[in-house]
Amino acid sequence: MMAAVFCAQSGADVCLFEKNEKTGKKLYITGKGRCNFTNACNREEFMLHVPRNSRFLYSALSFFSPDDMMAWLENAGCPIKIERGRRAFPRSDKASDVTKALCSEMARLGVSVRTGSEAADISVACEDGVRRVRGLTLKNGAFLPFDAIIVATGGLSYPSTGSTGDGYRFARETGHPVTDLSPSLTGIELKEAWPSQLQGLSLKNVRITVYAGRKKRMSETGEMLFTHYGVSGPLILEASSVLSGGNTEDSVISLDMKPAVSEEKLMSDVGDLIRLGGAKTVANAVMPLFPRRMTEPFLIACGLDPHAPASQLSSAGRRAIASTLKKLDMTPVSLRPFGEAIITRGGVDIRSVSPSTMGSRLVSGLYFAGEVLDVDAFTGGYNLQIAFSTGALAGKSAALQSFTA
Ligand SMILES: Cc1cc2nc3c(=O)[nH]c(=O)nc-3n(C[C@H](O)[C@H](O)[C@H](O)COP(=O)(O)OP(=O)(O)OC[C@H]3O[C@@H](n4cnc5c(N)ncnc54)[C@H](O)[C@@H]3O)c2cc1C
Numbered sequence: 445m446m447a448a449v450f451c452a453q454s455g456a457d458v459c460l461f462e463k464n465e466k467t468g469k470k471l472y473i474t475g476k477g478r479c480n481f482t483n484a485c486n487r488e489e490f491m492l493h494v495p496r497n498s499r500f501l502y503s504a505l506s507f508f509s510p511d512d513m514m515a516w517l518e519n520a521g522c523p524i525k526i527e528r529g530r531r532a533f534p535r536s537d538k539a540s541d542v543t544k545a546l547c548s549e550m551a552r553l554g555v556s557v558r559t560g561s562e563a564a565d566i567s568v569a570c571e572d573g574v575r576r577v578r579g580l581t582l583k584n585g586a587f588l589p590f591d592a593i594i595v596a597t598g599g600l601s602y603p604s605t606g607s608t609g610d611g612y613r614f615a616r617e618t619g620h621p622v623t624d625l626s627p628s629l630t631g632i633e634l635k636e637a638w639p640s641q642l643q644g645l646s647l648k649n650v651r652i653t654v655y656a657g658r659k660k661r662m663s664e665t666g667e668m669l670f671t672h673y674g675v676s677g678p679l680i681l682e683a684s685s686v687l688s689g690g691n692t693e694d695s696v697i698s699l700d701m702k703p704a705v706s707e708e709k710l711m712s713d714v715g716d717l718i719r720l721g722g723a724k725t726v727a728n729a730v731m732p733l734f735p736r737r738m739t740e741p742f743l744i745a746c747g748l749d750p751h752a753p754a755s756q757l758s759s760a761g762r763r764a765i766a767s768t769l770k771k772l773d774m775t776p777v778s779l780r781p782f783g784e785a786i787i788t789r790g791g792v793d794i795r796s797v798s799p800s801t802m803g804s805r806l807v808s809g810l811y812f813a814g815e816v817l818d819v820d821a822f823t824g825g826y827n828l829q830i831a832f833s834t835g836a837l838a839g840k841s842a843a844l845q846s847f848t849a
Pocket of ligand 1: 461462463464467468469470471473474475476479480481482561562563564596597598599601602605606607608609610611785786787813814815816824825826827828829831
């Protein structure tokens with residue numbers, strides 16, 4: 445939609461093809477229905493949240509930055525607000541207002557929006573040794589000639605929203621390499637059984653450190669959630685981004701439940717609780733250190749009997765509690781599938797796309813924008829901003845192309 449807006453405002457005649465009955469189906473569910481549409485940070489900070497191929501985005505983010513996006517939405521009649529972590533939302537807390545702004549701008553600029561129209565094939569012709577876009581064939585068999593085509597078909601995640609990976613096929617069929625695709629920003633299944641007993645429990649202000657192939661890949665403080673299969677929540681989504689693409693093998697997620705307290709201080713706190721515990725069981729004595737539900741599974745993970753008398757807890761047992769509070773290891777087995785993943789890692793190989801136009805280096809008149817490209821970011825509004833920035837740049841560039849074709 446943003447590509448269509450920028451293309452039309454640069455003077456081109458634009459058609460948008462959407463296979464769903466309405467545009468922006470995924471936008472409606474972003475940010476839990478509130479649409480965290482960007483992050484109010486500068487370009488350098490933005491890059492720190494893009495773990496792969498961030499440099500490819502320099503031109504697109506300069507052309508249409510998070511500040512530009514916020515101003516654009518305000519001008520299009522959608523007031524905005526900025527929350528914790530510089531996350532930007534529509535002031536109404538309604539993702540539908542972002543879609544409405546995009547739709548009304550498309551209408552104002554005369555974009556012909558064809559919903560229920562599935563693109564099936566992109567035709568390319570070779571003239572004087574140059575491969576050029578000819579047009580688009582729809583699923584109903586109709587062929588439509590175009591001077592330029594922008595592929596903005598999204599990734600493979602949440603396929604029920606329409607993102608079923610068609611753009612990867614268009615890219616491959618027109619000669620563009622596509623890198624390995626895997627789910628990212630998704631839950632993590634664990635080898636250990638104890639986390640599933642804690643299903644629904646969320647931990648705040650904890651630190652997780654992720655190791656893969658014996659290398660430290662991430663260390664962050666925040667919130668996580670236990671689920672029936674393992675773990676999820678903001679910290680874990682970020683961990684999945686680090687572990688996606690086959691990195692789960694030989695990996696460990698280390699949980700520090702008390703990041704602000706040293707192990708020695710915890711050792712003395714455990715000692716105090718055990719002394720005060722009198723005739724209590726170990727579990728009852730040390731309960732103040734954990735969320736209630738976590739006490740027993742935690743002590744079992746420490747190799748201790750939760751029901752043993754506190755008075756019999758040895759110094760090694762106290763040390764085990766203190767050190768496990770600082771370092772409770774969980775073993776990732778696999779990532780939750782595309783159907784639950786917020787984004788797709790991998791996509792159209794950026795080496796076949798010009799970062800300054802989003803145009804293909806192999807086929808003149810063909811452009812790529814959004815999640816179909818091999819760029820992905822952490823949560824916080826970065827992924828939508830990538831879609832808006834690359835879309836805006838592709839739209840402007842495609843309009844220029846259509847005038848010279
Ligand atoms: C649950 C969830 C929550 C999210 N929340 C956030 C958030 O708060 N902030 C954030 O930054 N990111 C968020 N994301 C990620 C973000 O939504 C995506 O990165 C972004 O939507 C990608 O935009 P896109 O335009 O490239 O693709 P999409 O939004 O997937 O749009 C692609 C469109 O192309 C259409 N299409 C596909 N193939 C064809 C075809 N052959 N013919 C015609 N039409 C076709 C699809 O139907 C779809 O409408 C979230 C994702 C999910 C799943």
